[in-house]
Amino acid sequence: MLSASELADRLARDAEAVCRHYLSAGRRAGNYWIVGDVANSKGRSLYVYLFGPRAGRWTDAATGQYGDLLDLVRETCGLVDFRDVADEARHFLSLPQSEPATSRGGGAPDYPPVEKPAAERARRLFAMTQPLAGTLADAYLRERGILQASTHAALGFHPSCYYRDLGSSRTTSYPALIAAVTDPAGQITGVHRTWLDPGGEGKAKVEDPRRALGGLLGNAVRLRFPINGPVPIMAAGEGLETMLSLSHVMPGLPMAAALTANHLAAFSPPAGCLRLYIAGDADAAGRHGIERLSSRAQALGILPLVLAPELGDFNEDLRWLGPERLIGSLQAQLVPEDAMAHLPM
Template sequence: MRRPNASELARLLADHITRLAPELLPHGKKDGAEWRVGSLAGEPGQSLAVRLTGARRGLWCDFSSGERGDALDLVAACLFSHNRKDAMAWASTWLGLANNAPQAPVQRPPVQEKLNSPELDKEAQQRRAKARRLWQDAAPGIAGTPVETYLSGRGIDLRLLGRAPGALRFHPAVWCAEVQRPLPAMLGAICGPTGKMVAVHRTWLAKAPSGAWCKADLANAKKVLGSFAGGCVRLWRGGSGAALGMAPDGDVTILAEGIETALSCAVACPEYRVLASVSLSNMAAVKLPDTITEIIVAADNDAGNPAARKALKAALHQFAQQGRTVRLAVPEIEHGDWNDVLRNEPDTGRNRS
């Protein structure tokens, strides 16, 4: 009996995708015609979508990394570090096509095992390598680039700081899976505790008819490439001018969520060190040296968001448990952030301890 080729196996797997996707990615959820999950590693989330019905069934895309493929590629990515030969053998058994193969499916290893396996390490390394290549492809410095214009349009005049943060770069063509083509983007280097870059934050930009640069009109114009738990974007060194790992005793640090919010704080308080945690859920995990004894958390005004309040409370508690003095700064603008204060109402923000 002739063995099915890769294309045939992909088609057969796609015919059973409603059973295959939950088996490969059990922490996902059905969302209309798609199975949604956080990543190929199987974490809960929405970044990866697998089509369940119609002519495109079996096709998938990880919108955070740009990876995509058919049902056979999904097997290869989830189970065999993208090795299609091993995936074909597995698929033949799962489909009951292999010689003496049982009809019962071969089960995917439990997600917890996957998270601790060398396969995930390899996936993480691949994403980190992609992030570093993307960063290296962009020229250092943002002076005279669309990034400088974009930030200026947000009320962030970096000339007031005397220099632009080295953690930001401009890239003229960064692949955007949402529109299936490259777009200009602001890149932010996310560094781990040792100072090495572990991921890159992408903000896609577009030029308005007026000639101004603004955030691209996308469902999600901001995405991270790579795993960044515990990392942050090091935007401003404050009065000491020392690197984060060499922060002097008593160093005061402002920690904000987004890059634009953090830069707004740097412009307003250049004497303080300023970091961006990238996401509120990551804020509590940001690793800081013991010499930083006081933290000002520049939070968004998300009073109506229970999840945001919970994540913020966790961050405040975590830093207090570390023996640091923690202050909370929240703008008075409802559903606003400190960039809104900088742009619109510079005298209405206040600190709440």
């Protein structure tokens, strides 16, 4: 059984390999690994000792953060529980998983396995993301016909996001598209993660490459929402890529992705909303979410209008039929003044 101190020492024996894996945006400079920060940004403020008695120790001169390689694993993967940190380190070192780890002094663990609120973990993870432009996540969305995703403040990229296989409990990490879920006041309550194949071949080859974390009920990934401003006309739907596809052809219209049919049914339109366009999906769960949200909107005095794709969803319309065909389809479904205001003519 390895203690936390022993795990950190094992990582420090091959500090450069650890850095190349978790801080791939950096580079070796003499006896140090240099990178921008623990989110793996390009830059020079964080340095890791690679050799000698301080091997594995690191400091970020810009933020004042410091620690050993276990701390680095925790920060780069966005982990909170020590058990998860230890499992990730063991996975990297090819050691057996889920050994109970003791503290560096032999007593209680340094990072007690106390589950912090999911919303706090979600905020922490989103704070570690990089801007989307030019990243693997940006390329993934471009392959799906969504060319302006990097203009959305709700989206970010994590180059090495922690992933646990729920069947085997095996842990690893993949690049990921991270979307912030926010409440009506704009506070982050959760995140949606889409793990990506490191070679650029779409989503990661795992059983469930999409997962949400945190408080989704009544909240959503908000696209183009004004800060503290009125939202008289908006669109809401289930899938993130569905709403990004609609935003691609209607960039001026505020939109919300509720992420599941049940959460779409519970979405809370903003005060002052007059018309709510609801993006349809072809499945039964999607229809159920649309019906419930339509009923709730009517009870609030909001006019609900359902937008129907020609294929399975609006991302399929965008990819396979093209933006001009999608614009034409939407023009026939929108209220004329909304079509004039939000569709390219």
